[in-house]
Amino acid sequence: MRILWTGVAALALTMPAAAQSLGDQVQQQMPSLMTIYKDLHANPELSFMEVRSAGILAAEARKLGFDVTEKVGGTGVVAVMKNGPGPVVLVRADMDGLPVTEQTGLPGASKVRVTTKEGVETGVMHACGHDTHMTSWIGTARLMAANKDKWSGTLVMIGQPAEERGAGARMMLEDGLYTRFPKPQYALAFHDAAQFPAGAIGYTPGYALANVDSVDILVKGVGGHGAYPQATKDPIVLASRIVTALQTLVSREISPLDSAVVTVGSFHAGAKHNIIPDEARLQLTVRSYTDEVRNHLLDGIARVAKGEAIAAGLPDDKLPVVSVEKDEFTPSTFNTPDFTEDMAAFLTTRFGDKRVIKMPPVMGGEDFGRFSRDDKDIKSLIIWVGGVPQAELDAAKKEGRTLPSLHSPFWAPDAPAVISTATEALTSMAIKLMPKG
Ligand SMILES: [Zn+2]
Numbered sequence: 513m514r515i516l517w518t519g520v521a522a523l524a525l526t527m528p529a530a531a532q533s534l535g536d537q538v539q540q541q542m543p544s545l546m547t548i549y550k551d552l553h554a555n556p557e558l559s560f561m562e563v564r565s566a567g568i569l570a571a572e573a574r575k576l577g578f579d580v581t582e583k584v585g586g587t588g589v590v591a592v593m594k595n596g597p598g599p600v601v602l603v604r605a606d607m608d609g610l611p612v613t614e615q616t617g618l619p620g621a622s623k624v625r626v627t628t629k630e631g632v633e634t635g636v637m638h639a640c641g642h643d644t645h646m647t648s649w650i651g652t653a654r655l656m657a658a659n660k661d662k663w664s665g666t667l668v669m670i671g672q673p674a675e676e677r678g679a680g681a682r683m684m685l686e687d688g689l690y691t692r693f694p695k696p697q698y699a700l701a702f703h704d705a706a707q708f709p710a711g712a713i714g715y716t717p718g719y720a721l722a723n724v725d726s727v728d729i730l731v732k733g734v735g736g737h738g739a740y741p742q743a744t745k746d747p748i749v750l751a752s753r754i755v756t757a758l759q760t761l762v763s764r765e766i767s768p769l770d771s772a773v774v775t776v777g778s779f780h781a782g783a784k785h786n787i788i789p790d791e792a793r794l795q796l797t798v799r800s801y802t803d804e805v806r807n808h809l810l811d812g813i814a815r816v817a818k819g820e821a822i823a824a825g826l827p828d829d830k831l832p833v834v835s836v837e838k839d840e841f842t843p844s845t846f847n848t849p850d851f852t853e854d855m856a857a858f859l860t861t862r863f864g865d866k867r868v869i870k871m872p873p874v875m876g877g878e879d880f881g882r883f884s885r886d887d888k889d890i891k892s893l894i895i896w897v898g899g900v901p902q903a904e905l906d907a908a909k910k911e912g913r914t915l916p917s918l919h920s921p922f923w924a925p926d927a928p929a930v931i932s933t934a935t936e937a938l939t940s941m942a943i944k945l946m947p948k949g
């Protein structure tokens with residue numbers, strides 16, 4: 513079978529583009545796609561500021577004959593190609609980089625520095641690999657345009673802002689993604705994956721990524737001299753009790769068969785040895801899959817904070833203030849199970865069963881789930897595409913070394929493997945979903 517394919521591939525070089533296999537067409541695009549990738553990688557933009565990146569996607573799609581609208585939900589791009597009767601398929605790439613100073617030491621590393629709106633000077637890096645997403649989006653757009661004779665339907669390709677802030681998908685939907693443009697029956701995306709072999713495809717039927725909430729707790733107290741604690745209400749002791757009591761939400765109140773995380777990632781209070789401050793501040797990340805567990809955790813955090821403050825003798829006007837960052841809520845990502853299994857079977861016929869691997873869900877977040885959250889008729893799938901060469905994975909395992917994760921300043925995916933695999937996977941799935949005739 514393998515020998516036969518090599519023969520077909522060699523033959524394909526002498527054939528016109530449309531008659532070539534999809535894999536060969538992807539390989540032909542790779543030099544040009546890698547030029548685009550290097551440019552995007554060296555010029556990352558933070559969430560809500562993806563102006564240059566969006567411009568590159570929009571210009572490419574326009575050249576290919578898509579009907580392109582810019583500034584949808586901030587810097588979002590919507591590119592529509594109507595190609596006869598049939599279903600509507602949405603393909604999404606996110607565009608934002610992160611406030612991370614790149615330390616890969618590679619040629620072409622990002623040197624971009626900015627001052628954030630909080631006034632912090634920072635490097636900017638595509639540490640989550642959204643540059644591979646945008647490049648594959650362009651590859652997919654090119655291949656879909658070049659193979660118009662092979663599919664019938666409407667392709668809606670979107671460049672989404674601010675995924676890292678959990679805001680971009682919501683902003684595009686609120687700006688009329690499904691009213692101003694054709695509403696999809698299918699939504700597709702991919703994410704590059706660390707700790708996963710380069711060129712492998714991971715899929716997770718059902719819940720794949722978590723609900724993510726950011727919660728702030730302002731713990732009030734009564735400050736005073738450290739030598740006279742009896743005259744104070746110490747907010748550091750109270751906040752410490754709250755942190756400890758919060759641990760019982762997951763361990764004692766949520767079923768062991770449900771997934772949940774409450775992490776206190778930040779605890780700030782005080783300025784000097786002998787002063788009891790009058791407040792402490794906590795920052796939490798709260799994760800779950802179902803709405804039910806999410807609501808229980810959020811209600812529980814408010815209840816625990818209030819209860820501990822009452823136990824510490826704080827009056828009503830000094831109870832903790834618990835705020836949930838509504839704008840940064842990322843809903844869980846749910847891959848439609850039967851659709852996911854169908855697409856995985858299809859990808860297996862194309863890439864082989866060694867490259868298509870079922871993956872367990874993770875508690876990371878991704879706002880792609882929003883595109884199907886309010887309409888169960890939209891079948892949705894986000895796949896992982898591995899970015900670590902197998903030899904590197906094997907060496908790390910042997911040496912007991914941990915490999916950089918997504919968001920690490922050292923994350924350097926095998927970009928050609930990610931981009932070629934993702935482009936072929938997204939294009940072949942989109943064509944499969946919009947069969948001709
Ligand atoms: Zn990320």
Ligand SMILES: [Zn+2]
Pocket residue numbers: 640641642675703
């Ligand atoms: Zn990401």
